[in-house]
Amino acid sequence: MWTAVLAGAAGCYLFKLAGLSIPDRVLAGDRIRQLAALLPVALLTALIVVQALTSGPRLVLDPRAAGLLAAAVAVLLRAPFLLVVAVAAATAAILRALTG
């Protein structure tokens, strides 16, 4: 785990430093800018579905999915960030408590 922590931190730092250091024109290409905007979208989506809908190699529907649904409603209602997270956690916790 420490390897992942340190290697990940180093990689993220290098990107931050690169942005401040390299001349703008290197990354000014339209395609690269578009890719940079779309990459977080793809990664975040994948993280959402994997963490809410899978358990190891299996696809599952459990209280996490209900939590995600509740979070989606909160997002649509423009709830602040923390409230979105709290609503999801509370939904999953309550469902678990009810279903034992």
Next chain:
Amino acid sequence: MDRTSVIRASIAVGAATGAYGISFGAVSVAAGLSVAQTCALSLLMFTGGSQFALVGVLGAGGGTAAAVAAAVGLGSRNAFYGLRISPILGLRWPRKALAAQLVIDESAAMASAQPTPELGRTGFWATGLAVFVLWNLGTLAGAAGATAVPDPRVLGLDAAAPAAFLALLARQVRGRRAWVVTLLAAVIALASAPFVPAGVPILLAAGAAGLGLLGPPARLGLPRRGAPDRSDP
């Protein structure tokens, strides 16, 4: 806006992010990282989306390489913030090395939202430092708190991370192309999950971003210039 109000706004942003840091600390410990590892992430990585991604992949049983790739992939956007604000900051070595660690969503937003470069510099440093201090304090509090809970699932903490990602995603999805990428990424990740090691579906889904560039050029949901997303250090 004068200097005082920029600093005041910076501290407010830091406080909001610090509260979010509490949830990161709790989620990270729930994913199986130690308090020390969790705090090291907030100190050294210091970019929220990447931190959540790293602990998410590790918590799901993913390998080191997959976890690092997901985290660094998400962190790559900070390079573009750096490009945008570097003319405002006008930094030289070795200060640049220090400033780089503070290049995150919030500090970039505050720097580029100011009317003058001088206020922009104030916004960058004040926000960067306020978020750094409060994000790390929040992380420690959340991590220490979560170790007191025997099973984090009882508190629904395993549902907290996907919700956090969803809130971040909601600010990023603008335009038809971004929606197509969202759909593709979800399908790729779910379809591959049963067949490849944990963490790998996320990397495969990253390919959806590349696929999104194919086809006719469309109006793209690029984040508005000068207003990167808030609430993700």
